[in-house]
Structures are given as structure tokens and as C-alpha cells.
Amino acid sequence: MSRARVAVLQVVSNQLSVTEAAIECGFSRRHLQRLLARFREGGLEALEPRSRRPRANPNQTPQPVRDRVIGLRVQLSADGLDAGPVTIAWHLEREGYRAPSTSTIRRILHEAGLVVAQPRKRPRSSYIRFEAAQPNETWQSDATHWQLADGTGVEILNWLDDHSRYLLSATAHRPASGDDVVATFLAAAQQHGLPASTLTDNARVYTARFGGGRNAFEYLLPVLGVRQKNGSPGHPQTQGKIERFHQTLKRWLAARPPARTLPALQGQLDAFQAHYNEHRPHRALGRNTPGHAYRATPKAQPADGRAPAHYRLRYDRLDARGKITLRRAGKLHHLGIGAAHARKRVLALADDHQVTVIDLDTGELLSTHHIDPDKNYWRNQNRPPGRWPSTTT
Secondary structure, three states: OOHHHHHHHHHHOOOOOHHHHHHHHOOOHHHHHHHHHHHHHHOHHHHOOOOOOOOOOOOOOOHHHHHHHHHHHHHHHHOOOOOOHHHHHHHHHHOOOOOOOHHHHHHHHHHOOOOOOOOOOOOHHHOOOOOOOOOOOOEEEEEEEEEOOOOOEEEEEEEEEOOOOOEEEEEEEOOOOHHHHHHHHHHHHHHHOOOOEEEEOOOOOOOOOOOOOOOHHHHHHHHHOOEEEEOOOOOHHHHHHHHHHHHHHHHHHHOOOOOOOHHHHHHHHHHHHHHHHHOOOEHHHOOEOHHHHHHHOOOOOOOOOOOOOOOEEEEEEOOOOOEEEEEEOOEEEEEEOOHHHOOOEEEEEEOOOEEEEEEOOOOOEEEEEEOOOOOOEEOOOOOOOOOOOOOOO
16 A cells, blocks of 8 residues: 555544654655545545646647648658658648657657558668769669559659759650660750769660670760769669669559550659659758759769750661761751661761761761751761772672
8 A cells, every 4th residue: 555545544544643644654744635635536546646747738749730740641641752751841831830840740650650660671870872962963864664554564764863863854665775765865965954974774775885895875975075884783772862763753653543555654754753853852952852952053064064055866777878868957968977887777966066976786986977057968077088989889
């Protein structure tokens, strides 16, 4: 029996006076009088120790904010979007609430049973992060698999800025080819400027170094002054940003009805790109959006300081004499690559000053031609001028 009960029972049974019972049990008269009052109101059960927690806490998160935290968690998760404490705090501030700390938001989610424990998940602090110092310093690229509504397998080819996580390009293909890599890279470069470097894995669409020779992308980048970087085989952590990005993209797509066609999937990707770049805060960016981070810092340029240019891309096949024709400003011009390359499939890359022709099968640089609007024939600048014997009979 507790001391409080003993003291009270001694007093109410007239065994001891209040003063004597207080002295014997080690209480003050005032505290024993409080115990007697509680006994008269609630009996012996009322004598049990009470919580010292204050009845009101002015710093407690208001109930409307707690309800909105839970509502945002459910809503964002259902939409396939990030629903972590940092993102929830960002949305609360945009809606005019005074956002609590991320630890408080996490505690609210735990109390609501909305957090699934992941004890084996590697702690974020254990990772060594690498990040480009400027936008366009490095572009990461990779393709990821997806399925249309009928189960048809397709690939989504992405280009991501390493510094800002800005999604430069997201396109659907069946499947993604080396030509698609070149085309999407040039389209992104025309819109956002050339990067100083690229970082990809060792897939055949990016490099042919393990199969001998080089592919079109590998020949294209030196022409533009862009440095190519490839991760070590079997070490996807090097391209960790775009690998993690694929999880975000697939979670968003999975929360929507499956696209039935490739154009329908492209429409979904366009909507995702707009949301991801401008309306989704990123934890690694201090809760800023990728679009804000991409525009906040001056962009890097290729090592040679090459300014952004307009590029025109054309796939063609050389004729029997190793020539192709190119229309510019409504006028046809003839490009002589060389009879030794007759019938080869080529990629012609034209900017404002010259045309570069690359063999699509081997990646070999076949010719460069200065653009001269006044001339119909643009010769191969990689060969000295003069008449060359034909290799055909």
C-alpha cells in the first residue's frame, strides 16, 4: 500500500491527526490536506500519482496543421509523388500554414500509422555525395524499361542535369537506340545549351569502347567540345542521381492509368517533366525545385567555350559516288564525302558554319564541309583539294 493511502486511512479512521500522520509518512500538512481532498472526491483510486504533464501546451502543433500533414501524406502518396516530411513542410508553407519541424511531421506520421519501418535501409549519412558545381557542368543519361497497357515493353530515355536535378528531356521509345541518344541530346542542347560533359553507363547506345571502335555519340561529343564520362562497369552508384530519379518517375507513372500508346506515354512524360521541374521540392536542393536550382547559377560551357548553336540533324545514305544533298534556305547543296564510302548510312550534323558527316555503323568521322550559301558543292575539308580517282568501275 502506498504512503499516500496509509496516511489518508490513518486520518479518516481517527487513528492519527493530520499533523501526526504527515510527520509519520513524511508529508507536509499541506500535501496531506490535498490528498484528503482528493480522497473525498474520488476515493482511494484518486490517491495514485498523477501526471505532471501540463494540461495545455502553447507550442503544441495545432490540430488543423496535424490534420493537413496527414492529408498531404495520403494525397501525395496516392498521386505517386514524394510524401516525406521535407516535401510535406514545403507544401504546408505554400498553403499558408506555419510548418512544424520535419521531426515533428515525422512524429505525426508515426502516430497516425503512416510510416512503414525499413530497418535494413542504408542511412543517408553513409553515402558520399558528388555534385557538379554549376548547371550544364555534367548531364547524366540513362534509359529505363516501362510497359504500355497491353504489356508492350518500351524504354524511357532521360537526360538529367547533375547540379540541379533538372529534367532536360524524357522521351519514350520502342526501344531507345543510339540514334535516339544523339537526337535527344542535340534537342536538349539546342534548348538549354551544350553541357561541359556527359555521364552515362556503358550501354551500347552510349559507347562502343568494349566492342571496338566508337559509335556516333562518341564521335559527336568531341565535335561539339563536350567531354564524355562513363561509369565503371557494374558500379551503377556512379550514376546514382538518375538511378534514383527513375524510382520517382516510375512511382508517378504507376499512380496513373497505363498509357495505351507510345504518344500517350509521351504525354504523361511531358506532364511529369513540368511537375518535377517546377512544382516538386527536392531535399538535396534545400527544398527548392530543380527549375529554380537550374536557373539560379550561371551555366557551365564546354572546355573550348563554345557558345550554344542551332543544330540540324539528318540521317541519310550516301549515293553510289559517295555524295549526299542537303537543302538549306530553299537551295540544294551537294556534299562530296568520297567514293570509298558509297552507300554508307551516315549522320549529318549541321550548325551555322559547317556540316559534319559521321558513319553510323562505325562512328567514324567521314567529312566536314564549310557552309557557303553561294556554292552548290561543298567539298570534304578533311581531304586536300583536287581530283581523286574513283574507286568504282
